[in-house]
Amino acid sequence: MNYITNANLKEADNEVFAIIEDELKRQTNHLEMIASENFTSPAVMEAMGSVFTNKYAEGYPYKRYYGGCEQADKVEQLAIDRACQIFGCKFANVQPHSGSQANGAVYAALLKAGDKILGMDLSHGGHLTHGSKPSFSGQNYSAFYYGVELDGRINYDKVEEIAKLVQPKIIVCGASAYAREIDFKRFREIADSVGAILFADIAHIAGLVAAGEHQSPFPHAHIVTTTTHKTLRGPRGGMIMTNDEDIAKKINSAIFPGLQGGPLVHVIAAKAVAFKEILDPKWKDYAKQVKANARVLGEVLIKRGYDIVSGGTDNHLVLVSFLNKPFSGKDADAALGDAGITVNKNTVPGETRSPFITSGIRVGSPALTARGMKEKEFEIIANKICDVLDNIEDKELHKKINKEMEELASNFVIYSKSTY
Numbered sequence: 001m002n003y004i005t006n007a008n009l010k011e012a013d014n015e016v017f018a019i020i021e022d023e024l025k026r027q028t029n030h031l032e033m034i035a036s037e038n039f040t041s042p043a044v045m046e047a048m049g050s051v052f053t054n055k056y057a058e059g060y061p062y063k064r065y066y067g068g069c070e071q072a073d074k075v076e077q078l079a080i081d082r083a084c085q086i087f088g089c090k091f092a093n094v095q096p097h098s099g100s101q102a103n104g105a106v107y108a109a110l111l112k113a114g115d116k117i118l119g120m121d122l123s124h125g126g127h128l129t130h131g132s133k134p135s136f137s138g139q140n141y142s143a144f145y146y147g148v149e150l151d152g153r154i155n156y157d158k159v160e161e162i163a164k165l166v167q168p169k170i171i172v173c174g175a176s177a178y179a180r181e182i183d184f185k186r187f188r189e190i191a192d193s194v195g196a197i198l199f200a201d202i203a204h205i206a207g208l209v210a211a212g213e214h215q216s217p218f219p220h221a222h223i224v225t226t227t228t229h230k231t232l233r234g235p236r237g238g239m240i241m242t243n244d245e246d247i248a249k250k251i252n253s254a255i256f257p258g259l260q261g262g263p264l265v266h267v268i269a270a271k272a273v274a275f276k277e278i279l280d281p282k283w284k285d286y287a288k289q290v291k292a293n294a295r296v297l298g299e300v301l302i303k304r305g306y307d308i309v310s311g312g313t314d315n316h317l318v319l320v321s322f323l324n325k326p327f328s329g330k331d332a333d334a335a336l337g338d339a340g341i342t343v344n345k346n347t348v349p350g351e352t353r354s355p356f357i358t359s360g361i362r363v364g365s366p367a368l369t370a371r372g373m374k375e376k377e378f379e380i381i382a383n384k385i386c387d388v389l390d391n392i393e394d395k396e397l398h399k400k401i402n403k404e405m406e407e408l409a410s411n412f413v414i415y416s417k418s419t420y
């Protein structure tokens with residue numbers, strides 16, 4: 001049984017109610033393998049749907065511009081304290097509305113327009129906000145890039161060479177499509193060698209970091225941002241952390257009044273609930289299982305003749321390359337979608353197709369792991385992925401696999417209390 005009733009909504013607005021019911025069906029029947037998505041718990045969603053949505057609380061705990069913030073103060077302070085406990089840092093700002101807002105605040109706090117930043121190339125696995133041209137980060141600042149080698153890995157010596165040439169004010173590390181561990185210690189050495197600030201964006205791997213299943217950016221990075229809705233399995237939002245009091249003050253001003261108005265207190269309450277789940281010893285089991293499941297996925301794909309960028313994975317995702325195949329990432333994305341398996345197309349190192357077509361897909365394990373799936377299910381699913389890719393034109397087969405995947409999914413209820 002899932003825990004969603006939406007009884008009031010059903011009475012008030014049947015149209016929106018019906019759309020949400022259909023979305024619940026979609027989430028339930030399909031296998032969600034987009035690496036940046038997850039299923040948050042009913043407890044987190046209750047906090048998110050709470051009366052705090054009605055409260056203005058501009059400012060920070062115990063220093064507000066509005067009256068009546070006693071409870072907002074308590075819940076935001078709780079979220080901050082739990083965040084600091086999880087990541088072992090001194091300061092946290094839990095107000096960013098999203099990961100991109102968090103990153104915008106970092107630049108706004110520490111840079112002037114036109115200053116130089118060095119980040120990972122979007123087409124090599126970086127994020128738009130790491131200096132990409134269509135993003136504010138590439139428009140307001142002078143952005144330079146490092147990437148991965150043809151083996152799919154960051155070459156740290158090369159990053160150092162580029163840093164020495166560019167002399168950036170900030171070096172951004174962290175990625176959206178990189179299957180290997182990020183060496184924050186080495187990045188800090190590079191930053192120190194050119195006098196740059198090291199900014200780690202752990203949006204994708206934060207849940208693993210929280211469990212000690214990935215090297216921590218602390219104490220190496222001067223400043224760390226994350227989303228709270230990816231591997232952290234919390235509500236949609238962002239967060240900024242540091243050990244440096246001076247940077248913390250600048251960040252607070254950059255978020256409010258710099259970039260945002262009133263904080264989303266309901267979302268901050270939900271962040272606090274998610275952080276409590278992460279502080280539970282069971283979180284370590286979840287993070288370990290996320291990695292184990294991704295590993296099985298990679299192993300099966302390799303056994304079935306598919307190229308995995310960097311030859312495997314250290315984290316929650318695999319990047320599959322179709323550079324040597326007659327079909328594209330877009331074709332694979334569509335065929336897998338027809339088979340009830342949701343992934344996203346992705347560029348790969350040595351890309352030959354456009355960013356709208358691509359030669360790869362990114363496949364992640366966090367969401368299905370949250371549903372309770374283990375190695376056994378991931379082996380079955382990985383083989384079905386290969387069946388679809390081997391027969392990319394066979395629409396009848398895709399339909400048949402869709403039924404099988406729906407059947408498999410039905411054994412793993414989402415939004416049930418027992419899963420979390």
Ligand SMILES: *Cc1c(COP(=O)(O)O)cnc(C)c1O
Nearest residue numbers: 098099100127175176201203227
């Ligand atoms: C997802 C992501 C973000 C942005 O998060 P939004 O909440 O979508 O704005 C930033 N950085 C990285 C590395 C990401 O993967």
